[in-house]
Amino acid sequence: MATQGAARIDVELALPQESDPVPAGRAEQIAAVLPKGVLFATQAQSPGGQARKPQEEWTLASAWPHQGRTATGTAVVHYGAGHDRLVRPMIFADGLGHGPSDLPGLWHRLNAPYPPHQQCLLDQLLAQGIDVVLLGFGARHTHIQANAGVAATCIRRAIGARAGHAPLIVGGLGMGGLIARYALAEMESRGEDHQTETYLSYDTPHNGAWIPLILQQLAHFAAGLSPAEPVQTALITSPAAQQLLWAWVADGRYSGPVATASPLRTEFLADLRRVGWFPVRPRKLGVANGAADGTGRNVPPDEPVFEWSALGGLVGATVRTQPDRGTNRHVGGMRAVPMWASKSYTSDVPPFDGVPGGTLPLYGTVADRLGVPIAARYRSTCFVPSVSAVALQYDPLDWTVDLYTDITSLSPEQSQLDDFHCDSHNSEHGEVTATLAEWILGQLGK
Numbered sequence: 001m002a003t004q005g006a007a008r009i010d011v012e013l014a015l016p017q018e019s020d021p022v023p024a025g026r027a028e029q030i031a032a033v034l035p036k037g038v039l040f041a042t043q044a045q046s047p048g049g050q051a052r053k054p055q056e057e058w059t060l061a062s063a064w065p066h067q068g069r070t071a072t073g074t075a076v077v078h079y080g081a082g083h084d085r086l087v088r089p090m091i092f093a094d095g096l097g098h099g100p101s102d103l104p105g106l107w108h109r110l111n112a113p114y115p116p117h118q119q120c121l122l123d124q125l126l127a128q129g130i131d132v133v134l135l136g137f138g139a140r141h142t143h144i145q146a147n148a149g150v151a152a153t154c155i156r157r158a159i160g161a162r163a164g165h166a167p168l169i170v171g172g173l174g175m176g177g178l179i180a181r182y183a184l185a186e187m188e189s190r191g192e193d194h195q196t197e198t199y200l201s202y203d204t205p206h207n208g209a210w211i212p213l214i215l216q217q218l219a220h221f222a223a224g225l226s227p228a229e230p231v232q233t234a235l236i237t238s239p240a241a242q243q244l245l246w247a248w249v250a251d252g253r254y255s256g257p258v259a260t261a262s263p264l265r266t267e268f269l270a271d272l273r274r275v276g277w278f279p280v281r282p283r284k285l286g287v288a289n290g291a292a293d294g295t296g297r298n299v300p301p302d303e304p305v306f307e308w309s310a311l312g313g314l315v316g317a318t319v320r321t322q323p324d325r326g327t328n329r330h331v332g333g334m335r336a337v338p339m340w341a342s343k344s345y346t347s348d349v350p351p352f353d354g355v356p357g358g359t360l361p362l363y364g365t366v367a368d369r370l371g372v373p374i375a376a377r378y379r380s381t382c383f384v385p386s387v388s389a390v391a392l393q394y395d396p397l398d399w400t401v402d403l404y405t406d407i408t409s410l411s412p413e414q415s416q417l418d419d420f421h422c423d424s425h426n427s428e429h430g431e432v433t434a435t436l437a438e439w440i441l442g443q444l445g446k
Contacts, residue, residue: 006348007259009213009249010328014341022339026314027225030336033310034222035369038234040211040362041098042174042429051104052111052122054134055079056086058157062149064186072138073150075157076103078122080129088166089158090125090444092200093135093151095174095430096209096244098235101136110134110173114432121437128445130169133158135176141238144178144268151183155194167197169444170282173430174384175244177204177286182272184279198444199282202436203289203358203429205384206391206416208246208265208399210352211236212381213258214319214332215362217344220252221317221334243268246399247349252334252342258349260397269396277416278391284417285443287436289358289429290386292422294406298377299354302329305363308372317370319363321378324351355403357382358389358429383429391416419443 054076062071080088092110094101111122122132135154137147151170158168172180180199187194216236223232235241242248242262249258260266278284302323309316314337323329325348333343364379387394387401393414394401407422421439 093172093176171200177201288389301351
């Protein structure tokens with residue numbers, strides 16, 4: 001098992017001598033072939049057409065400041081069938097990304113027709129008489145505690161606008177589930193009645209998420225050589241990402257422990273414990289895009305993913321899948337002659353890439369931006385392991401857990417949720433599938 005003290009990365013640098021000048025124009029040449037824009041930010045994709053027009057739109061400010069700043073957000077309200085005002089609110093928060101939320105895109109993502117009958121989850125919830133309130137944030141990448149304050153304001157607004165006394169449903173997609181979890185727990189710790197009967201998380205990284213370390217380093221490599229546009233690392237260096245990621249590196253030269261390496265993660269987990277860890281009053285439900293039976297994806301550890309070379313070999317990168325623990329296992333390297341050359345090695349880091357869980361096309365997206373071919377099996381990697389999405393009882397700092405745990409064989413008490421459901425296969429993070437949608441509709445219809 002990987003532990004906080006053992007899991008590490010070591011970077012072997014081969015830098016030029018100070019006497020070696022950088023040829024004129026070389027930096028600009030290299031910057032031109034490096035990937036542009038924010039790496040790893042998930043985007044809600046609109047399949048064409050417009051999202052359903054909401055009946056209301058709320059402008060929100062956080063119920064509490066965090067580190068002296070007040071976060072902002074927006075919620076759009078869709079009335080359920082037969083309603084002309086808010087009656088049975090379901091607040092659902094946006095997840096991990098960079099910049100402001102795209103609420104029309106979030107609508108399309110959650111309401112995408114799913115096989116085999118091309119039904120749509122949000123349409124079905126509305127037909128059940130549930131009023132859908134989609135909650136977005138002015139800066140999704142800021143501290144989870146800050147955006148949780150926006151969620152608390154949204155809860156208060158829903159209570160005040162609601163006709164009758166139907167209890168609320170509150171949750172979120174991905175990190176949005178953590179935001180909602182913290183908001184409800186914080187409100188309870190303050191003695192505030194959130195009037196929420198059901199909490200629902202959708203592939204939420206309750207115990208942490210994974211972005212391959214070699215890709216994090218590649219983002220730092222690109223940002224360091226593109227001083228005019230150093231935005232490639234904007235997401236992975238953001239407060240939200242540091243709070244979420246189990247393994248994290250601060251820059252491309254960093255050697256040392258990677259498990260819970262950012263102080264922001266340890267501080268957030270301590271803050272979460274301060275407010276009660278999970279809210280007590282609601283029934284706590286969760287779904288995972290990962291499989292439950294311990295079956296991972298066909299992404300073997302310690303395998304070459306892609307080799308990129310440009311400018312006649314002067315610049316390039318080697319990217320391999322995460323090895324299965326071991327000591328000083330090679331995961332790749334980067335070069336930009338004569339400014340940079342490095343090789344990276346990890347020790348006691350689990351092989352997250354192929355484990356059961358909700359996936360993201362992390363390797364594929366980077367390869368596409370570099371214009372390098374990549375085998376289909378390596379395009380996607382695990383982002384939220386199933387054991388994290390169902391909130392199994394283990395230390396989220398150390399991750400002393402078998403990532404291939406057969407969750408179906410565990411007793412219900414081993415999860416911190418009251419009930420949960422996993423997908424029938426390892427689907428993309430946040431994808432609405434029949435397995436998950438039908439379970440949610442059954443639970444919320446009770």
